[in-house]
Amino acid sequence: MRRILTPGCDLGRVDEMTRFWGRIFKQQAPPSVARMRAIDHLNRTLIACPACDAVWERPTLAPNEHAKCKRCHTTILTNKHRSAERTVAFMVASLVLYAVAISFPFMRMERSGLSNEISVIDAIAILANNSMVILAMICAGLILLFPLLRIILLLFVGLSLFRKQSTARPHALSFRLAQMLEPWTMAEIFMIGVIVSLVKVGKLADISLGPAFWGMAALIVIMAFGASAVCRDTIWHDIRRVP
Amino acid sequence: MKTAKQAGLARCGSCGTLTDRPGETCTVCGAKTYVRRPNSLQRVWAFWIAGVLAYIPGNVMPIMVTQSVAGDSPSTIISGVIALIHHGSFEIAAVIFIASIVVPVSKFIIIAWLALSIQRGWGLSEHRRHLAHEAVELIGRWSMIDVFVVAALAALIQVGALMSILPGAGVNAFAVSVIFTMLSAMSFDTRLIWDGSTPEAEGLNVGH
Numbered sequence: 001m002r003r004i005l006t007p008g009c010d011l012g013r014v015d016e017m018t019r020f021w022g023r024i025f026k027q028q029a030p031p032s033v034a035r036m037r038a039i040d041h042l043n044r045t046l047i048a049c050p051a052c053d054a055v056w057e058r059p060t061l062a063p064n065e066h067a068k069c070k071r072c073h074t075t076i077l078t079n080k081h082r083s084a085e086r087t088v089a090f091m092v093a094s095l096v097l098y099a100v101a102i103s104f105p106f107m108r109m110e111r112s113g114l115s116n117e118i119s120v121i122d123a124i125a126i127l128a129n130n131s132m133v134i135l136a137m138i139c140a141g142l143i144l145l146f147p148l149l150r151i152i153l154l155l156f157v158g159l160s161l162f163r164k165q166s167t168a169r170p171h172a173l174s175f176r177l178a179q180m181l182e183p184w185t186m187a188e189i190f191m192i193g194v195i196v197s198l199v200k201v202g203k204l205a206d207i208s209l210g211p212a213f214w215g216m217a218a219l220i221v222i223m224a225f226g227a228s229a230v231c232r233d234t235i236w237h238d239i240r241r242v243p
Numbered sequence: 244m245k246t247a248k249q250a251g252l253a254r255c256g257s258c259g260t261l262t263d264r265p266g267e268t269c270t271v272c273g274a275k276t277y278v279r280r281p282n283s284l285q286r287v288w289a290f291w292i293a294g295v296l297a298y299i300p301g302n303v304m305p306i307m308v309t310q311s312v313a314g315d316s317p318s319t320i321i322s323g324v325i326a327l328i329h330h331g332s333f334e335i336a337a338v339i340f341i342a343s344i345v346v347p348v349s350k351f352i353i354i355a356w357l358a359l360s361i362q363r364g365w366g367l368s369e370h371r372r373h374l375a376h377e378a379v380e381l382i383g384r385w386s387m388i389d390v391f392v393v394a395a396l397a398a399l400i401q402v403g404a405l406m407s408i409l410p411g412a413g414v415n416a417f418a419v420s421v422i423f424t425m426l427s428a429m430s431f432d433t434r435l436i437w438d439g440s441t442p443e444a445e446g447l448n449v450g451h
Binding site for chain 2: 031035036038039042043046047048050051052053054055056070071072073074107109111112114116118122123124126127130132134135138139142143172173175176179180183186189190192193194196197199200201203204205207232233236239240
């Protein structure tokens with residue numbers, strides 16, 4: 001992969017990337033550099049509240065300060081200290097824990113001499129094989145696919161910010177997608193579901209928890225920390241910046 | 244204070260970039276920009292109706308079937324809660340009851356109330372409605388618990404002829420209902436709540 005070493009973004013590259021984007025989103029005219037500068041200037045001076053649409057002068061925040069809209073009290077600007085570094089750290093940890101959570105046995109069940117040991121992937125395969133394809137697909141997406149995709153996308157965005165590399169178009173797409181996935185990653189809800197199912201099964205069989213269970217438990221904690229380390233506004237501000 | 248709409252600007256819903264040409268593609272993230280989400284309330288109602296329609300079979304049809312030597316015993320969400328109470332696990336019964344019954348039903352009511360309050364122009368507190376919407380967005384996902392309970396049980400309890408648990412058709416309907424309700428809440432443009440109010444405050448609250 002070609003690395004772009006200039007700070008901000010390489011404008012020749014921007015044109016190329018916007019054409020690429022245009023094709024993806026079926027839009028013809030890529031924005032001109034002048035247009036991008038105008039947008040950049042507008043956004044250096046003003047900021048609008050996402051919840052109530054009030055426009056404010058954009059404040060300069062000290063690290064760990066945040067700004068709240070006076071009208072609706074929504075937090076509209078944050079400046080998290082060492083956001084990129086912490087995001088990358090948590091996402092690397094999440095990736096390792098994710099590998100643990102899917103590859104090791106999750107639970108083991110024993111009843112009258114018969115035992116059954118499953119990993120999360122086995123569990124989804126069992127559902128799919130028992131003609132519950134829809135349920136299997138919903139579970140695979142919400143528990144395995146979306147969290148993994150989100151970890152990878154945030155790692156990609158965080159890493160490039162961390163290395164002070166250009167945060168140009170591909171990062172914008174990645175971060176947009178990562179934002180969209182946020183409500184659809186449900187590993188933590190799955191864990192509560194598993195705990196409830198343990199109680200339900202309790203009297204019927206002996207259940208023991210495997211390493212993947214603890215891996216998944218750690219994963220949801222680390223992912224929560226990772227999500228709170230991400231500083232949206234800084235990331236978008238960096239992506240928007242034109243030298 | 245002005246709103247972006249009054250200033251002739253639009254805030255990109257995805258990256259927050261302000262643009263002076265609403266309707267164009269955001270130059271920063273590639274999303275479509277608009278002053279207000281187009282047909283927001285129509286989308287809200289469409290997903291709402293789909294959610295309510297799917298919620299009915301989700302509750303009426305069995306969400307899982309326990310097959311054992313004694314025969315098949317299907318159970319619905321409610322019968323599962325009652326069984327848990329009989330076993331004495333009140334906390335777990337409460338979790339399931341709240342996640343599968345209380346949360347979805349109150350979500351339907353709150354979303355409908357929000358949409359109606361805008362369509363009918365009810366002069367209700369903006370802050371209260373805003374908080375209600377935030378609560379719905381935050382708690383809504385947790386209704387999926389019961390779906391994952393069934394998935395975990397069905398995957399784990401597979402001991403051949405002795406006993407096995409199969410998911411029932413109700414669980415699909417229930418999962419789809421939760422997804423539609425989440426989409427309904429997401430389609431709601433909170434700026435519509437504030438459009439009716441007269442802003443007077445000046446400046447931002449900056450602090451730690």
